[in-house]
Amino acid sequence: MAPLILASASPRRRDLLAQIGIVPDIIAAADLDESPRKDETPRLLALRLAQDKARAVAATHAGSLAGFVLAADTVVCVGRRVLDKAHDAADVVRCLELMSGRGHRIYTGVAVVAPSGKLTSRVVETRITFKVLTPSEITGYAASGEGVGKAGGYGIQGRAGGFVTHLVGSFTAVVGLPLYEARCLLEGAGYTC
Numbered sequence: 799m800a801p802l803i804l805a806s807a808s809p810r811r812r813d814l815l816a817q818i819g820i821v822p823d824i825i826a827a828a829d830l831d832e833s834p835r836k837d838e839t840p841r842l843l844a845l846r847l848a849q850d851k852a853r854a855v856a857a858t859h860a861g862s863l864a865g866f867v868l869a870a871d872t873v874v875c876v877g878r879r880v881l882d883k884a885h886d887a888a889d890v891v892r893c894l895e896l897m898s899g900r901g902h903r904i905y906t907g908v909a910v911v912a913p914s915g916k917l918t919s920r921v922v923e924t925r926i927t928f929k930v931l932t933p934s935e936i937t938g939y940a941a942s943g944e945g946v947g948k949a950g951g952y953g954i955q956g957r958a959g960g961f962v963t964h965l966v967g968s969f970t971a972v973v974g975l976p977l978y979e980a981r982c983l984l985e986g987a988g989y990t991c
């Protein structure tokens with residue numbers, strides 16, 4: 799069978815795949831400008847970025863190097879506002895203050911390019927509500943460093959899991975890769991999971 803190429807630098811996506819027994823043969827991250835286009839909705843942004851990551855890596859693994867390319871992108875938003883990846887503790891504090899006691903949405907795009915070049919993709923929406931966070935919960939979480947480098951400034955798979963009062967959608971999509979949808983796309987492309 800053609801190799802599986804995971805188009806992602808995220809160790810979380812590799813770990814999620816391993817959880818369902820899928821081990822990529824190659825890891826090759828795409829380096830893209832992830833900024834939204836004017837008037838682009840968060841849903842379309844997540845889908846476009848997943849598609850672009852998959853296409854970019856497929857283009858560098860063409861011909862005899864062609865395989866199944868899997869890519870994803872996670873976009874967190876409060877209302878219409880997209881929260882970028884947190885770069886430092888101050889970003890984490892800003893994100894948590896916005897999300898305290900209210901709902902936010904996470905769109906995770908997932909895309910697969912088959913060895914034939916055919917692209918298929920989906921986007922998964924997950925709604926999450928956080929408890930009302932106390933100032934010490936916010937500063938304590940920011941000081942833990944767990945939220946840095948993550949979209950929305952938190953990781954549900956760590957301490958912030960204790961802030962979640964409701965989740966409707968896909969837990970694995972929030973962590974970075976919706977496993978059910980990824981498996982469906984891979985199987986649809988002809989990959990044996």
Ligand SMILES: Cc1cn([C@H]2C[C@H](O)[C@@H](COP(=O)(O)OP(=O)(O)OP(=O)(O)O)O2)c(=O)[nH]c1=O
Nearest residue numbers: 806807808871872948949952953954972973974
């Ligand atoms: C909301 C949330 C995000 N995240 C992570 C998942 C993603 O790795 C990251 C969102 O950034 P992405 O741009 O989706 O992915 P990435 O830059 O980490 O990796 P690549 O583009 O190479 O695939 O935030 C969590 O781990 N847990 C969470 O609860």
